[in-house]
Amino acid sequence: MESEQQPTADLIRTQLRLMRTNGGLSQDEYGRRSNYSASMVSAVELGQRPLDRVYLARADAVFGTGNLFVSLLKLAERDGEPVWVRPWFDAERAARQLRCFHPTLVPGLLQTEGYARAVFRSDVTLTENEIDRLTAARLARQSILDQEQPPQLVAVLDESALHRFAEDYVEVMAGQLGHLISCAKRPNVSVHVVPNRVGLHIGLSGPFVLAQSDEGGWVGFLDNQIFGNSVDRSEDVATLLSRWESVRNVALPTWQSVELIKDVMRPWTP
Structure with a gap:
């Protein structure tokens, strides 16, 4: 494979x-x-x-x-990492703090195998071997959270990402939301949800991630439909840090986020 x-x-x-x-x-x-x-x-x-x-x-x-x-x-x-994404993956692996925001999906570092596979499978141009490879690579990235000195991960996602239940994805989504709740209990992980009642907010412009190194410097990453861009210009990083504060400020605290996730799960679980 x-x-x-x-x-x-x-x-x-x-x-x-x-x-x-x-x-x-x-x-x-x-x-x-x-x-x-x-x-x-x-x-x-x-x-x-x-x-x-x-x-x-x-x-x-x-x-x-x-x-x-x-x-x-x-x-x-x-192996197999596109050249353009290697600087970001290196920054991610060396980070002492990570800040992830996604308006439509669960951030990759918190995805289950089933959820990641379903996301990749939605791309009809990918073969099963490619889906297997991409899924394995995504799960391998998550090992940074199990290091002896793991980074502090703060993840913010929009409530819309929690409502992707459909006939073929009930089990996948239930497993994913249960995993989010488990992740939120870890000392090095915080999970926050922006509730639908917030309405429009700056985060809806697109997902982004920020990584802080041991030296205190920040680098960002912007994802899109074709490829992603690492961001290290001080002006661009400052913009992302400002937008992070904006989305973090409208998100619920962890305990309320967990309760919201449980409420979303309830109709879909025994």
Whole structure:
């Protein structure tokens, strides 16, 4: 599935399997040592589950390979990334604080696999292999939230993004909204919803993300239908920071946002 698109990921899986077998470990035994089930070990080695930092950090610990597999994952994450988006992904991975706003969708860092796949599948020009690759890449990006020192993520979305329920997407949307509620309980994640009663606001002009580095500087990212643009000119960043304050000011606090999400879910869940 990913062999043609992500050669570094293929290399990681091959080496994981070789080190396990050369060490005389079955998938079951290796799973016990790394605190994973044998089925999970098999799925990772076969490419049926995306690689993530937590899994590979445990592999490094079991095999005594230092930080090798985690470092290789950084290379794998860049495979297939368009050149134009790499500066932003580098900024995202190194950020100490992220501010995300989206008027129509759940921000990518908080998407479930099912929701991300449904969003990509709405593009009829994509093949199933491309959808698989894009979904895996999006989930891999989310691993920054599980780092030892994760960034503080503040996500704001418009209430309209919560109402995408339809006959074919009830389960996907219910799972996604439940995931948002779980994310909002994490100490490094805040979720805020702009309620429909606010009416028109500056955020409806389009989504944007801001990343703050350890040095305190900010860089922004604007997404569109074709590709995205990294923003680092001080004047442009200042504009985005001002617009962030505007959308954040009309959004509900986290606890009220969670209650609103629950209200939206209620008619669609048992």
